[in-house]
Amino acid sequence: MTAVELEQLRAAAAEVPDPEIPVLTIAELGILREVRRGPDGQAEVVLTPTYSGCPATEAIRADVLARTRAVDPQARVVIELAPAWTTDWITETGRHKLAEFGIAPPQPTRGPVGLQLGRRIVACPRCGSEDTEEISRFGSTPCKALRRCRACAEPFDEFKSL
Amino acid sequence: MTTELSAPTADIADYAIRLGDDALILAQRLSEWSANSPEIEEDVALLNIALDLLGQARSLLAYGGGFTERSEDELAYQREERSFTNVQLAELENGNFADTMVRQLLFSAYQLPLYTALQASADQQLAAVAAKAVKEVTYHVEHAATWVVRLGDGTELSHDRCQAALEAVWPYHHELFADDELAGRIAEAGVGPLPSSLRARWQDLVLPVLGEATLTVPVDGWRPSGGRAGLHTQPFGYLLAELQHLHRSHPGAAW
Numbered sequence A: 001m002t003a004v005e006l007e008q009l010r011a012a013a014a015e016v017p018d019p020e021i022p023v024l025t026i027a028e029l030g031i032l033r034e035v036r037r038g039p040d041g042q043a044e045v046v047l048t049p050t051y052s053g054c055p056a057t058e059a060i061r062a063d064v065l066a067r068t069r070a071v072d073p074q075a076r077v078v079i080e081l082a083p084a085w086t087t088d089w090i091t092e093t094g095r096h097k098l099a100e101f102g103i104a105p106p107q108p109t110r111g112p113v114g115l116q117l118g119r120r121i122v123a124c125p126r127c128g129s130e131d132t133e134e135i136s137r138f139g140s141t142p143c144k145a146l147r148r149c150r151a152c153a154e155p156f157d158e159f160k161s162l
Numbered sequence B: 001m002t003t004e005l006s007a008p009t010a011d012i013a014d015y016a017i018r019l020g021d022d023a024l025i026l027a028q029r030l031s032e033w034s035a036n037s038p039e040i041e042e043d044v045a046l047l048n049i050a051l052d053l054l055g056q057a058r059s060l061l062a063y064g065g066g067f068t069e070r071s072e073d074e075l076a077y078q079r080e081e082r083s084f085t086n087v088q089l090a091e092l093e094n095g096n097f098a099d100t101m102v103r104q105l106l107f108s109a110y111q112l113p114l115y116t117a118l119q120a121s122a123d124q125q126l127a128a129v130a131a132k133a134v135k136e137v138t139y140h141v142e143h144a145a146t147w148v149v150r151l152g153d154g155t156e157l158s159h160d161r162c163q164a165a166l167e168a169v170w171p172y173h174h175e176l177f178a179d180d181e182l183a184g185r186i187a188e189a190g191v192g193p194l195p196s197s198l199r200a201r202w203q204d205l206v207l208p209v210l211g212e213a214t215l216t217v218p219v220d221g222w223r224p225s226g227g228r229a230g231l232h233t234q235p236f237g238y239l240l241a242e243l244q245h246l247h248r249s250h251p252g253a254a255w
Helices: A003-014 A057-068 A092-101 B010-031 B040-068 B072-077 B097-118 B124-152 B156-177 B181-188 B195-212 B235-249
Strands: A032-037 A043-047 A076-079 A132-136 A144-149 A155-159
Touching: A003 A032, A003 A043, A003 A057, A043 A057, A057 A076, A132 A155, A132 B040, B010 B040, B010 B072, B010 B097, B010 B124, B010 B181, B010 B235, B040 B072, B040 B097, B040 B124, B072 B235, B097 B124, B097 B156, B097 B195, B124 B156, B124 B195, B156 B195
Parallel strands: A043 A076
Antiparallel strands: A032 A043, A132 A144, A144 A155
């Protein structure tokens, strides 16, 4: 495998959309960690899960293999837990796409996640108002919380900082 | 998951299975709230927490099972009651919503310092699992703490039920911090913290929440234990029956 072929493989894998937030690709989400040659010389696409129990991991693996097959039928997907994924790895493009899709992008993490019993300010992705409240810390997928805007009265998802 | 795993030693395998069993069994209990929660947001929240725990359990059991070449499924579906080494706190019945939330607070406040310490484990796989899980558990502690305060410092009825829940669940927390021979060897090898060393941090997390919830810390008395040695409460058998019956009826079932 040449460097050019690895780059082609990376480009193919990078296009895979996240099954639960399809406006984002796995590259924008930051879970496509690396494309490399394994110990035996075979190409490896390295993914990391967002959450330990993220049920989308297997679907993403299948989607990646479906796209990389044309470049290299022998390429395999490797899941690595370390270093642990953080929402800080979501790209700038990814953050803009999230906001356009109606999901408030995650706030920057500050080192290890601390207990945040206090209130956080999250702007409504529809009207921009900062007068929003949390309805539930856990939303429709493990990575999101559910909030409501008091100004425009719309509920919306917030991508939790992790 | 097909994460590339190196084989653990016998002690590390048993240790990983202990922690994996805690997470698996509490995930199963929390799943019983599906479609039964007091509000739909809470249904989603409890099942999200269950899913996090199940993910942790899969990583830990897949790793621990590697020593004896048993898969995560074999460990979950084919072991008998006496082979499960989870603490009894994890298997306690859901009871009412306050019982569940108090159990969650006491358990998650144990997992948080445990996984925090495990991030520095001499075992790279355990350190990787912990670094992932510690972020998830931080949210679990927050969620449980918020509810315990809301119930404890709520109406007279919710306060009384929350206090009753605390009295019922409290005795089981002692087992979380009980050292034994395996835990001693694991600590000596730099693989994981001594359980007793986590108690101070646990108290720092739990006691302020109970205070804000206007709950009274129960007087220590009965200290049930034995989960780590495979001794479980009577309802545990029913939990396992539900967890395992499909796999036992249809061996090798997969989807």
